[in-house]
Amino acid sequence: MLTAVFAFLADTLLGDPRSRWHPVVLIGRLISSLEQLLYHEGDSDRHKLAAGGLLAVTAAVLVYYVTDAVLHFVSLAGSPYLTVVAEAVLLSFAVSPKSLAEAGREIYGYLQKNDMENARYKVGWIVGRDTDKLSSEEVTRAAVETIAENTVDGIIAPFFFFLLGGVPLAFLYRTVNTLDSMVGYKNDKYLYFGRVSARLDDVLNYIPARITGLLFVLSAFFLGFDWRKSWQILRRDAARHPSPNGGWAEASVAGALKIRLGGFNSYFGRESFRAYMGEPEEKLAPRHIMACIRLMYTATVLFLLLAHCLQQLYLLYGFWK
DSSP, rough: OOHHHHHHHHHHHHHHOOOOOHHHHHHHHHHHHHHHOOOOOTSOOOHHHHEEEEEEEEHHHHHHHHHHHHHHHHHHHHHHHHHHHHHHHHHHHHHHEEEEEEEEHHHHHHTTTTTTHHHHHHHTTOOOOOOTTHHHHHHHHHHHHHHHHHHHIIIIIHHHHHHHHHHHHHHHHHHHHHHHHOOOOSSSSTTTHHHHHHHHHHHHHHHHHHHHHHHHHHHHHHHSOHHHHHHHHHHHHGSSSTTTTHHHHHHHHHHHTTTOOEEEEEETTTTEEEESSSSSSOOTTHHHHHHHHHHHHHHHHHHHHHHHHHHHHHHHHHHOO
8 A cells, every 4th residue: 555655645746757768658659569560451340350459458468567577677676665666656657646637727727817729729638529619618628527537547547456456457457548548439440440448448447437436426525515416416427428437437526516517529520419417506617627636636545545444454354465
C-alpha cells in the first residue's frame, strides 16, 4: 500500500513529465509499430480480427514482462527501499490525477475569462468529439464527462490492478487502455482490427468502473454534495451509457452535482446522440468542472484508504500475502 500512496503523492506533487521516454508514450510507440506490422487494409474482416487480437495480446504481454524485468533488475541491488521507490515511480506513470486536474483547471480558467477559442481548443485535447463550435455549457459538459470517466481508467483501475498483481499488472492494464484509445474505434479501419482491444478494455474496467461509481457517491457525502441524488441517478442512468462501464462514473457525478450529462455530440462532422444522465436542476457552469476535480481527488483518497483498511483486515486474519 505504501507504494500506491507514494505513487499518488508523486503524481499529485510532480505530475507526469512530458517526455518521449514516458512509459505510456513508449507503450503507444510499441502499439503503433505492431500495428504497422499487423494491419493490412486489403485483409478480410476475419484476418483483421485475428491480427488485432494478436496486437492486443503481444503488446500487453510484452509490457507486463518488460516491467517485471525492470523491477527484478532493481531488486538485485538488495535494497527494499530502492525497490519501493522504483515501484512507486513506475506506478506514478500509470496514474494521472494531476494531468486530469490541470486540464480541467485550465479549461475552467478560459471559461471564466470567456476565452472560448482557447477553451474549445484545450477541451479538444481531452475529448474525441468536435469542439470548434461548442458553447460554454457544452465545453463544461465535455470536461466534466471526461474527468469523471477518466477517474476510472486513469486512476482507480491502475491502482486496482496494482493491488491485485503489482506494478506489472497495472502496466498491463494501462497497455490495454492505451490500445483501446488508439485502435478501439467503430470506424471502417478499426471495426474489426480494434475489436479485441476494445473488448479487453471493457472487461478490465468492469469492476473498477463500478467501484468508482460507488466512490463518487461516498465522495459526494463527504464533500457536501447530494449523495442521495448521486446514488439515485447511478442506479437509474448508469446502464444507459453506450459503454458498459462509462455510465457508472458519469451518472454518479451528474447526480452529485445536480446536472445533466450526455446529449448531442459531433464526431468528424457527424452528429450523434448519447443518452442523458442526471437531471438539469442546475445549469452547467465552469464551477462544476472544479467540483468534479474535487470529487475525483476525494474518490482517489477514499479508494486508497479503503484498500489500506482491507489490507489491515487481511493481515489481522493472516490472509494477506
